[in-house]
Amino acid sequence: MECISVFDMLKIGVGPSSSHTLGPWRAAERWIKELKANNTFDKVESIHVDLYGSLSLTGKGHATDYAVMLGLFGSDPETIPTDTIPTIISNIKSSKTLVLNNERALPFNPETDIVFNRKFLPFHSNGMEFTAMIGDKKKKSTFYSIGGGFVVKEERTNHKRNFEIKCSFPYPIDKGTELLQFCNDLDLPISQVVLENEKSIREETEIDKELQRIWDTMLECMYIGCHTEGNLPGGLNVRRRAYDMNQNLKGVTPYSNPVEWIYSIRSTEVKFRQIIKWVSCFALAVNEVNASLGRVVTAPTNGSAGVIPSVLMYYLVIENHDGNFEDIKKFLLVAGEIGSIFKKGATISAAMGGCQAEIGVSSAMAAGALTELLGGTPEQVLIAAEIAMEHHLGLTCDPIGGLVQIPCIERNAMGAIKAINAAELALDTDPKNVKVPLDKVVQTMWETAKDMNSKYKETSEGGLAVGVNMADC
DSSP states (O other): OOOOOHHHHEEESSSOOIIIHHHHHHOOOOOOOHHHHHHHHGGEEEEEEEEEEHHHHHHTTTTTTHHHHHHHOOTTTTOOOOGHHHHHHHHHHHHTTTEETTTTEOOOOOHHHHHEOSSSOOSOOOOEEEEEEETTEEEEEEEEEEETHHHHHHOOSSSOOOOSSSSOSSSOOSSHHHHHHHHHHOOHHHHHHHHHHHHTTSHHHHHOOOOOHHHHHHHHHHHHHOOOBBBOOSSOOOBHHHHHHHHHSSSSSSSSSHHHHHHHHSSSSSOOOHHHHHHHHHHHHHHHHHHHTEEEESSSSSSTTHHHHHHHIIIIIIOTTTOHHHHHHHHHHHHHHHHHHHHSSSOOHHHHOOOGGGGHHHHHHHHHHHHHHOOOOOHHHHHHHHHHHHHTOOOOOOOGGGGTTHHHHHHHHHHHHHHHHHHHHHHHHOOOGGOOOOOHHHHHHHHHHSSSSSGGGGGSSSTTTEEEEEEEG
């Protein structure tokens, strides 16, 4: 049985991509630990990195080369001041020197020492190989970024299972049916079953602290996105829209920080069309920050990071003005568990399954979580998740220019709206009348992913990526 914590599904990191940025960043960190464990770190004379498959084809747009350098430099994606990233990268490029783990200065030219290889490694489309020169010998190590910031080293016969993530939950869950069985046997809501599992590996005070940190990061991300003007980097000249939307919607109530911002929205009379605009604004804000190498929470990926915070924000500012940390806690616990079911039974990697594996999964996570907060039963929570995914099946990943901007940013807004709609449909659904259970849609998503042409899996070789000329943007 594979155990995946909520904190595996919701990670704090730097944009724009969990698989192409956070994953390679973490892989570089792991390689350094490997060198130290083998007592070879102090003997390394030079280093070289090869990127393969999707990491190569869309790596430039996803800042994969930046992520590799930052990981090798020893920076932590959870804590690095994001405004220092351009300076660090510029210094490496100009000096042609990289201080490995901020300890040893080595010759390093990003133009020649990071190679984008178009070929795919057989195990996974997001492969990378780190090489250390020690005398006349080459020490190589291969890693795979399998989505959501997860990195694996060993080849597995079934790549959907990550055998490096193991624990012993009291209520092990692979499928929705198993989750419902525990809820029925224990007479507990989904959030409480998930909490009991989390408590088996950490104290509840630590759980609360980490969940608060995750929410604070989400809220700060939305706030920054709604208060930053200009165009996004990357060459598409995409104008940030969250700023204008927030300015048009916010009213006259003054505020100076994210918490006051929440209260200012609550105090504004919000009509139906404005609700849609606010939810879209929250989602766009997150992914505009993500697209500019800002700090976000993978939920379950960076490319889909805007769906969950925007739906949770919707609950707090529209549905329940008395919402508090306990509501946030329940929402994130349920969302994390639903995401883990998709990861175990299918994939959360766009490079493996297209955008259905990112926006589709995040929409399902948000829909289920919102349903519990709105009073839904465990059965209705899974119905909401199923509805949300069912209507994302087949969604391709075809980013223009390999950038996590078009159509990625807008898709977060669409995924959030679908999540809210799915929750409302589920709340009016009698579980006895359900024809498509969650486990069936998870299986269907995986079958669809395997059938999908590789050019629609985060390679920028099909769809909008080739149908729209960057020069026209």
